[in-house]
Amino acid sequence: MKKLIFIIIFIIPSVTYLNAQQSDIEMKFGGRIMYDMSAWNSGDNSDNSYGSEFRRVRLYNSGSIYGNVKYKLQLDFAAGNLSYKDVFIELSEPLLNGNIRVGHFKEPLRLESLTSSKYITFMERALPIAFAPERNTGIMYHTTIGDKISLQAGGFLEANSYGNDKELTNKLNITSRLTYLVMNNEDNLLHIGVANSMRDNSANTYGFSSRAENHLGTKLLQSEFTGVEQTNILGTEIAYVRNRLSLQGEYLRTTVSLSPEYYSSEYELNGYYGQVSYFLTGESRPYKSSYTGFSRVKPKNNYGSNGKGAIELVARISKMDLSNAGMGILDSKTIGVNWYLNPNTRVMFNYVMGELSESDEFGITTQENSLMMRVQLDF
Template identity: 30%
Template sequence: MKYGKRLAGFAAATAVATVALSTPASALDMAEVQRQINALQAQMNEMKAAEKKSSGSDLKVKWKGAPQLSSKDGKFKMKVRGRVMADYVNLNDDSGMDRDATEFRRARLGVEGIVFKNIKYKFEVDFADNDVDITDAYLQWKAKPVSLTIGQQKVPVSLEEQTSSRYITFMERAALTDGFSFSRMIGIAASTGGDNWTVKAGIFQGDADDGSDEQGRTYAIRATFGPELGNSDAKVHVGASYFYRENDDDDGTLRYRQRPPVHIADRYVDTRDMGTDIAGDNDQYFGVELAGVLGPLSVQGEYGWLEADNDLGSNPTFTGGYVDVSYFITGESRNYKAKKGSFGRVKVKNPINEGGIGAVQVGVRYDTIDLSDNGIDCGEQESWIFGANWHLNNYTRIMANYSFTDVDGGSYDGESIDAFAVRFQVDW
């Protein structure tokens, strides 16, 4: 480019000289010479501006746990995402079905981003359990006031379910989320909201790993509200959700079951135990949510009712719920996002990689699920979970949980289960 500048300067000098030589000195129009000099200077300024623009890259790079690429105008973004959760579990029960094992609870890799400013995409695959499963795979058109999401996504139900596994307080979600089969499904959902409220509703049918020809539909809606309290350290969450789900099981039965609060365990409550079948075409769920954050202190709870259609007898209503309290000893706070109606990433004040001690959180939870009603006795499970989390930085944490569980009714009536579990987690 230096050569270009010299060439431009030479051209300017030549032009001036040409004007001077072609006109007698006594009659030289200095105004005309000055005009041509100004014109050439303007051309040189344009060349410099073009050089400056071309020398800069149209690509911006940020670090958010992993490189995030974006165009200068912000219309295009792309980020590689993933998480690895490696667990160790030691479990003892009265029946002698002990466990002492490790597993990758989650091992996900994917990509997400934005194209043309208002279209979001996300694709993620889980490699845990020696299998390859698609978790999220969707496009989202972010319009105002309504956003439209098409593809495999979470069905809008439950605060615990909508909060990412990267940010939940305990190693496993509450029993009702798995016991009542909250999951991701392929569908279309519309969402709207403001600074402190959300509404999302959708129609779903099957999932990415379901190859059956007959798939029942699920209709779901969830609404949340996070009233402003005038105190930046105080936050409240109120929510409710409902779904109606058609049965797509080949044998025409509905099944509900659940483990203790560790993943490496048998299911001690199961509606297919005790020779019980619930033959029905559908079920429906209604749940309520409540949470509060006051600085380092957090309280969270949910309760839900699931009514199952049963052609063989009265319709049973199963219930589940939990309440927990957690506290950051190091002064951090759970990151409640009222615009999303869920919790997000904890911001560590003094990360290990910057010479700090990280963030330390402790918590306790009471958790229950009851699969007995209207002559169906498949067991009630009650658990106490004590947890401690050490966040080394914003993207890495070590979790430790101790739990004891009692089963009342069903095939494992009177069973007690004790479990100790540790997780090493990193995400990006």
């Protein structure tokens, strides 16, 4: 099966390319490897736990056909399982002066989520990522107005790891996002945005679990709601870059609406994070676009031949508050160092301090501290 997939991804497109004019079809092939190692301790009296994993092993083929049709096929092989990531076809510059994308891709919600895992500042995204899945199957319109304003809006179905929704539940998620680039010059960048997602939940349930930003660690926070009529997610985002310094934060509020026969008809779940990074070696965090967020860091001097690469110091706080539903509060604090050997190779070190409590009043019930390392290469 895997051999067949490799043939489909690489051989067939290559043959097609050879039989077409270069001006008509453009293609790009690439991939990423992320290998993680982690040591963590849950509680003062527990033994340390150790683990390692290939966090991501991906290959992709993307391109454009006759100038106005784009596509991407990205597959993930981590943990020995095959799953679809971005698999879509996009029509560019149609009558509506924008782009229409159809397939399996990220819903336009959360700046950190839309930024590729190749370029995120920390090994794991912040806690509020758990409120909704990153990718689903659907159709989306997106456009940019005057290099300042961006708009994305789409309808999505809840899909499995192959991008299929075969349960025919008639549950539709409507997700939209509006951003504004306040400034973008040589020294300063300021990005702000707001997003909303109205979600009809399959089987009238809504639930998720969250680790303390250690993918190998323990699931400290678990939630499950039944009798759900709808969930609504409201998000705000801001990012500021000034030369070596970068600041970013997001706030998300999820409203869970239950059927009238339940004692409490509505719960509010909250989450946020704030992060800061600083390059000791003089680089700046590059901004790609309002829809795809930040991009590749290019060291002033690559590692080797008397070069040291780029060194970035990072820190973050994040929180998920489910106390309104009696499910606890999860806090996480992270410090770390990123070493960019060259534009395509990075080594990351994160130390994460996670705390779970029943509420702000009752104090901490569970702690998990994690020391993590990632070696990453993409091409």
